[in-house]
Amino acid sequence: MANEKDMELLTKINKGKWLYIAAVALAVVFILTRIDMLAVSAALLFMVGVVAESIQSAKEKGLKHELKEIVVAIAVALAVLFAASIIFGTSSPFNAVVSCSMLNTLQRGDVVFLQNAPVSTQEVTLTKEQFSTLIANGEEHYICGKCLDENLFVRPCSIDPKTGQEALGQVLQYKCSVCDVKLAGQDGQAICTEGVTIGGKYIDATNRSSDIVVYRPKRDDLFAAIGDIIHRAVVRISVDNETYYMIKGDNNPMFDVQAYDTSLTRTNSLANSSQVLGKSWFTLPFLGYVKLVGSGQIAQPAGCDMLLGLPVKQK
Numbered sequence: 623m624a625n626e627k628d629m630e631l632l633t634k635i636n637k638g639k640w641l642y643i644a645a646v647a648l649a650v651v652f653i654l655t656r657i658d659m660l661a662v663s664a665a666l667l668f669m670v671g672v673v674a675e676s677i678q679s680a681k682e683k684g685l686k687h688e689l690k691e692i693v694v695a696i697a698v699a700l701a702v703l704f705a706a707s708i709i710f711g712t713s714s715p716f717n718a719v720v721s722c723s724m725l726n727t728l729q730r731g732d733v734v735f736l737q738n739a740p741v742s743t744q745e746v747t748l749t750k751e752q753f754s755t756l757i758a759n760g761e762e763h764y765i766c767g768k769c770l771d772e773n774l775f776v777r778p779c780s781i782d783p784k785t786g787q788e789a790l791g792q793v794l795q796y797k798c799s800v801c802d803v804k805l806a807g808q809d810g811q812a813i814c815t816e817g818v819t820i821g822g823k824y825i826d827a828t829n830r831s832s833d834i835v836v837y838r839p840k841r842d843d844l845f846a847a848i849g850d851i852i853h854r855a856v857v858r859i860s861v862d863n864e865t866y867y868m869i870k871g872d873n874n875p876m877f878d879v880q881a882y883d884t885s886l887t888r889t890n891s892l893a894n895s896s897q898v899l900g901k902s903w904f905t906l907p908f909l910g911y912v913k914l915v916g917s918g919q920i921a922q923p924a925g926c927d928m929l930l931g932l933p934v935k936q937k
Contacts, residue, residue, distance in 0.1 A: 639671075641667050641668070641670055641671035641674065642667075642668065642671050644664075644667050645664045645665075645667040645668040645671065646664075648660050648661075648663050648664035648667065649661065649664040649908050652664060652908065658730065658731075658922050658926075661731050661908060661911040662911060662914070662915060662920050664908075664911065665911040665912045665914070665915040666915055668912065669912070669915065669916070714736060714836060714850065714899040714900065715735065715736055715737075715900070716733055716734065716735045716736060717733070717734050717736065717836050717850055717852060717899075718731070718732070718733050718734075718909075718910030718913040718914065719731060719732040719733075719734060719852055719910055720848070720849070720910070720913075720914060720919055720923070721848075721871075721923050721925065721926075722873060722922075722923065722925050722926035722928075723853065723871030723872070723873050723874050723925060724834070724852060724853065724854075724871050724872050724873060725872065725873040725926075725929055725930075726872075726873075726929065727830070727834070727854075727872045728834070728852065728872075728905065729907060730910075730914075730922075730923075730926065731907070731908055731909075731910040731911040731914060732905050732906065732907050732908070732909075732910055733905065733906045733907075733909040733910045734834070734836065734852055734902045734904075734905050735902070735903060735904040735905070735906070736836055736899060736900030736901060736902060736903065737900055737901060737903045738900050739900075739901060739903075741832075741833045741835055741855050741858065741867070741898065741901050742831075742832060742833045742901075743832035743833060743855045743856065743857060743858050743867070744825050744829070744832065744856070744857045744858070745857065745858045745859075745860060746820040746821050746823050746825070746857055746858070746859050746860070747821070747859075747860045747861075748793065748820070748821050748859060748860070748861050749861070750861060750862060752793045752821055753793075753859070753861045755792055755793050756791065756792075756793040756794050759791060759792065759793075760782070760784065761791030761792070761793060761794040761795075762794055762868070762877075762879045762880075762892055763783065763879055763880065763882075763889050764780050764781060764782055764783070764789060764791060764794075764796055764880070765780070765781050765783055765876065765880050765882065766778055766779070766780060766781070766796055766798035766799075766813050766814065766815050766875075766876060766880070767779060767781040767798075767813060768813060769781070769788050778798035778799055778800055778813050778814075779798055780795065780796045780798055783882060793820065793821060794818060794819070794820050795818070795819045796815050796817075796818050796880075797815070797816045797817040797818065797819070797824075798813060798814070798815060798816065799813075799814055799815075799816035799933040799934065800812070800813060800814065800933065800934045801813075801814035801816075801875060801930055801931055801932065801933050801934065802931030802932060802934060803875075803928055803929065803930055803931055804928065804929040804931070805927060805928050806927045806928075807927075811934065812875055812930075813875065814875035814876070814930065814933060815827050815870075815875065815876045815877060815880065816828065816933045818856075818857070818868065818877070820857065820859065820868075825856060825857045825868075827856055827870060827877070828932060828933065829856070830854070830872065832854055832855050832856055832857075833854070833855055833901040833902065834852065834853070834854050834855075834901065834902040835852075835853070835854070835855045835867070835869065835898050835899075835900065835901045835902070836850050836851065836852050836898070836899045836900055836901075836902070837850070837851055837853075837867070837869065837893045837897045837898045837899060838850050838851075838897050838899060839851060839890060839891075839893075839897070840890075840891055840897070842888075843888075843889075843890045843891055844881055844882070844883055844888045844889055844890050845878065845881070845890050850899065851869070851878065852902070853869045853870055853871045853872075853874075853878060854869065854870055854871070854872060855867045855868075855869050855898075855901075856868050856869065856870050856877070859892070864894065864895075865894065865895040866892040866893065866894050866895075867892065867893045867894075867895075867898065868892065869893055872930070873925065873928070873929065873930045874925075874930070875930055878890045878893075879891065879892055
């Protein structure tokens, strides 16, 4: 049969480890060029190599022996995961970057290793009354858009999505600006959130000194369909014994809580400390593509052709 012949050819090729060699070669070229398809191809070759090696081993040593080795390998992997969870104090000791929202700090396909440690970021303290006012008004969900000034010139402004009108919060106010962007290699500009004032304290959203964290969105959040999010914790909001984070992707023009679906009805809530799985302490490139290929996330997601720059200085 044709399939049997194909598998025989595959196992012969794999005897010389050519599939692994080709995978490594493609991985090296990917690291130099950052072309996604090279990484996907390398991950596929690696996975095919593993399958071919298993088939070859089953023929030579028997299916029972090969199944035993697979079970042992799975057991070792689970043991390593369990040990890493204990050592680093988090149920998710590593995670793969699946989008381009953290360019150029993190690349799609990077693996981020996490630790359960205090998150280093800027901090604001609010009273219960201030926080209740912020949430009741939905001030964290105001977006940056376009408004007309008295001379009918377009300017960036803060907008309440519920009314579609320009609005500034009582407790939280966004500083909306115009940022330089590169879109598909072309220079351009886009409305962006430059910073935020909370309880009278201004926080620069372009500051890259805060820790990168992985958090799990709430079930009803817009980002819940994506899974765990790897973004930067720009500011921590302390309210009595509660802690919340305003989180943003370095390559996103807005905070996560400013993101809406197309109908402007679904967004993301402020992440509390229990949603944070850990902070990044070490990153390995490329390895995350094995997960992307295995989970079917091969196609390049939206936003990978854009690179966000700094806010344009106002004249």
